Amino acid sequence: MTPPPGWYRDPKHPHLERWWDGTAWTEHRREPAVVGPTPVPAVPGRPPGGEASGRAKVIALTTAGVVLVAAIVTGAFVLRDDGGAEDSTTVTESITPTFAPTSQTPTPTPSESTSEPSADDPAVVEDQLNGITVPLLDGWVRPQYIVDDDVLMSTDGTYDCPGDPGVCRHGLVISRTVTSNDETSPESLAKADISDAADDAYDRDLVGKRPFGGIESHEVVKSGPVAVAGRAGYFVRWRVKTAKGPGGYVQSLAFQSSVGTESPVVVRYVFDAGEDGPPLADMDRITKGIRSSGDANGGGVGSSIGPTD
Known part of the structure; x- marks a missing residue:
């Protein structure tokens, strides 16, 4: 019809x-x-x-x-x-209504950057004295209201210390140049530093107070060689138990600097244990991300060098 x-x-x-x-x-x-x-x-x-x-x-x-x-x-x-x-x-x-075809210009997909972070990158903290940069991971910030000039970064926020009155932080990363002795072996330096690192973090502070009631015991969790900023290094990690609070983890990482007189560098990690502390994997992530300043190719855990228990 x-x-x-x-x-x-x-x-x-x-x-x-x-x-x-x-x-x-x-x-x-x-x-x-x-x-x-x-x-x-x-x-x-x-x-x-x-x-x-x-x-x-x-x-x-x-x-x-x-x-x-x-x-x-x-x-x-x-x-x-x-x-x-x-x-x-x-x-x-x-x-049978007809519709005019519409054309849409596809939104360009931003390409991912493959370049390494520079010292000017907001996600990188630079230690100019020792010539290294350290990645600033999520949950970490540059030091704020911290007396110790060697602190590179800390976890965001503070809490009341469980022992003596004061303010504590769940995580710290500290960088120091070794000048007290002529030792150059990263293994010897890391093993010698770990005890002092634990005492400074969980036993007595700079003014003699005990924010965690003192250290009751410790055990070695991991230790071994590791490549840092393209150079051979060594680390020792302790699990520390304190009189008050959950205790924490302390790690000393030693390696040779690539600037100046190439003095050894020790990077200390202080992580509270418990659910409020930073992920323990951040220690490895930060170590892997350490670079020599201005060197986009250095650093990282070596393919043939790794930590041992």
Whole structure:
């Protein structure tokens, strides 16, 4: 009951003719080819250009009614190319609405940087004296209101010490140049420093107070050689138990500096134990990220050198 393809009066522009392809209107229009009686608008189920039979009229009206109801239920409006809305009472237009294709410019995907962090990177802390940079991991900040000038960074925030009154921090990373002796062996330096590192962190502070009530015992957790900033190093890690509080972990990492007189460097790690302390894996992550200042290729745990229990 659909009209055959041909030129019929344009439902939207009655003074023009529009091409009906047998199923839908196309965008082809033209001036009327002949001057004569006004043609009857084309509607599916009604042959264009003449009156339909009684049966055809019934079918046409029924079809138009069904389409009209469907159009009302689905919104009664279709989009125009100009972004507005059009009444769907023109049945032939609402049956198969067309939409202008839209083009979208894809958002450029930012490329990941493969360059090493520099000393100016906000996620890096620089120790200019010893010529190294240390990664500033999440949860760590540059030292604030800390008397010890050797502290490179600390965990964010403070808490009341469980022993003597005072303010404590859950984690510290400290860098020191070894000048007290002529020892150059990283292993000897790390083993000699670990006891002092534990006492300074968990036994007595600079003013003689005991913020954790003193050290009751300790045990060696890990120790072994490790490559630091492209140079051979050695570390010792203790688990310390204190009279008050959960105690913590202390690590001494020794290696040769690559600047100046190349004096040995000892980096101390102080991590509180317990759920409030920083992840113990941060010790290894920080060690792996130590670089010589201005050297993008140095540092990191060596592929053939690793810690031993």
